[in-house]
Amino acid sequence: KAGVTQTPRYLIKTRGQQVTLSCSPISGHRSVSWYQQTPGQGLQFLFEYFSETQRNKGNFPGRFSGRQFSNSRSEMNVSTLELGDSALYLCASSGTGGLVSGYTFGSGTRLTVV
Amino acid sequence: AQSVTQLGSHVSVSEGALVLLRCNYSSSVPPYLFWYVQYPNQGLQLLLKYTSAATLVKGINGFEAEFKKSETSFHLTKPSAHMSDAAEYFCAVSLIQGAQKLVFGQGTRLTINP
Numbered sequence: 627k628a629g630v631t632q633t634p635r636y637l638i639k640t641r642g643q644q645v646t647l648s649c650s651p652i653s654g655h656r657s658v659s660w661y662q663q664t665p666g667q668g669l670q671f672l673f674e675y676f677s678e679t680q681r682n683k684g685n686f687p688g689r690f691s692g693r694q695f696s697n698s699r700s701e702m703n704v705s706t707l708e709l710g711d712s713a714l715y716l717c718a719s720s721g722t723g724g725l726v727s728g729y730t731f732g733s734g735t736r737l738t739v740v
Numbered sequence: 741a742q743s744v745t746q747l748g749s750h751v752s753v754s755e756g757a758l759v760l761l762r763c764n765y766s767s768s769v770p771p772y773l774f775w776y777v778q779y780p781n782q783g784l785q786l787l788l789k790y791t792s793a794a795t796l797v798k799g800i801n802g803f804e805a806e807f808k809k810s811e812t813s814f815h816l817t818k819p820s821a822h823m824s825d826a827a828e829y830f831c832a833v834s835l836i837q838g839a840q841k842l843v844f845g846q847g848t849r850l851t852i853n854p
Contacts, residue, residue, distance in 0.1 A: 669844035682841050725772050725834050726791050731783035
């Protein structure tokens with residue numbers, strides 16, 4: 627079956643702009659999580675959505691937001707981009723077993739802010 | 741709060757040699773523990789997970805890990821390294837109950853020498 631699909635794979639944006647990243651989970655998965663990966667901070671949890679509701683949120687400023695649609699696809703939005711937002715953004719989905727069944731990650735969207 | 745420490749940001753072994761990647765965790769309650777691998781320009785792939793069943797966990801590609809509660813460790817091993825094992829490896833922890841999120845270690849880059 628198809629894996630987790632993230633689009634686009636690469637993005638270049640200018641400081642102050644906003645960006646929207648998309649994630650399509652594995653069919654049947656209702657939980658979608660987002661992580662930011664940078665060389666300095668490593669992998670950090672952004673938020674998790676389940677059945678269109680945000681269940682958990684990490685320690686990121688309000689400029690980072692997300693949503694989930696009825697088909698479980700998720701988007702994350704970053705407004706007023708800063709240079710420090712340059713990162714690989716990873717999306718992961720899981721089935722009804724949640725963490726027990728393990729997360730499946732997408733290949734990520736690499737965002738570069740110039 | 742839970743945390744993960746991976747000892748050694750870079751490990752280098754010869755092809756055919758034992759691979760040992762160290763992970764220690766901190767958690768006030770029983771955790772779930774995971775090892776993920778990341779190849780260049782890709783997302784994270786689950787190698788194996790401990791979810792409070794058997795303490796010796798076997799994963800994909802010949803890797804295994806042992807949960808040792810007394811040592812708060814979950815080290816990853818493979819008896820014989822292959823060139824294809826060269827990648828970055830991440831240990832992660834999450835609580836059995838609570839937020840469905842992973843807390844990652846800083847990663848260990850594994851290099852295989854021919």
